[in-house]
Amino acid sequence: MTSGPKVITIANQKGGVGKTTTAINLATALAAIGERVLVIDVDPQGNASTGLGIERDNRTVSAYEILLGEAPVSEAAIATAVPGLSIVPSTMDLLGIEMEIATASDRVFRLRNALSQPDTRRFTYVIIDCPPSLNLLTLNAMAAAHSVLVPLQCEFFALEGLSQLLKTVEQIRGSVNPGLAIQGIVLTMYDGRNNLANQVVDDVRAYMGDAVYNTVIPRNVRLSEAPSYGKPAILYDLQCAGSQAYLNLASEVIQRERGAKAA
Template identity: 75%
Template sequence: MFDKRRIITIANQKGGVGKTTTAINLATALAAIGQRVLIVDLDPQGNASTGLGIDRRNRKISSYDILVGEASVGGAAVETAVPNLSIVPSTMDLLGFEMEISQASDRAFRLKKALVSEGAEKFDYILLDCPPSFNLLTMNAMAAADSVLVPLQCEFFALEGLSQLLETVDQVRRTVNPKLDIQGIVLTMFDARNNLAQQVVNDVRTYLGEKVYQTLIPRNVRVSEAPSYGKPAILYDLKCAGSQAYLQLASEVIQRERMRKVAA
């Protein structure tokens, strides 16, 4: 229905790889260049919501409500302090979602249905921030998405976890979403002083080639501090290395979208 927008799932079944940080700061960078962006927080921990300054007491309507059909995207989306950026916040109610609808025939497509509800049409990009596991919430995200963006930490076990995730994407493509594609691999927490980190970068680029973004997201104290202030790093400290890297990443994402449209 809304063919001009892009729905991107940000996923990695491994925790601590910078997934939510990437969702928040990529969304902020896209919003800063004039794109209308929505984050849907699908993690019961609600870190994306907290990182954008949405107090738990103000999460009256959440992603759980849109998944069970009790609210539209327009009714659930909350504007953030970032112009052009809204979020459908998360609550702990999501913990019961899988059990509640496990027998429903449309259990993998609840989010896809929600993203054509009132209010969803106004966004250029919808970023889906998934929990660090492959469960029904992640399945819903992949079933609804055009593509998957994978944050990958520059560490020893990175390639092993990546292989598992790529197998998951293939499984989703075969079963519920044949159009699902890999948007790109984002290498996070890069430390130039660490020889192992550079080896991981080289290995991933050899393995996946152009699917890997050129931008490397560095380990950065300011990026780590920002969520505790309820701000994206780009607002907290625009000039820090992490913020600059996420701005570069947003430019790459936009460029890839342009190339995709030309190819289509």
């Protein structure tokens, strides 16, 4: 896409690493500092939709209809309680999307095509929340994105999972999206009292260098509680350590964007 919003896919094939928490709270933080943000939930579990307060009964037009080509983004996007933040919700129908579009020649480009339409230009950022697998939904997200942001849990097998994901990004670059970049790696669920967590942080920084954000997202009860209230943590408890970390991350994301444009 030559114009329109910056599209960032949040991806990791491992579950439970903080993908959806990062999608929700990074999007909210970007909106809080004046960006116009759209979250696209392509995870059939729909946790990003629930975490932003969208009831299942209100998801009448969703990512499913967009991927089928039955509705434009503007018809599916729902305004959230956060000013400047909208979401294209997910439904369980997405579980069947692979079979429905498997034989289509543009099956990997359905989301990219939808985001290239003029109705998306009112947004400055699009954040795509992926399922915890490298399936056709994740491939659509990567084909549509300018960059991939990788949440990485501070635990023993973190680097092993990261190397698999980086190989996938290379494959996507070599086939369907040559311009796909690594937006950055954000370390999540960090507990400073844990020696292993500190070792993981050191190892990932040594392995990936400047690709790793300075901001580290801590283990935080308020981050875990917020989705059950249908709110991002930044609305639920602005002062908690998790909310403050995501505000810092949003600032880093924007600073990197400005640095990339200036380079």
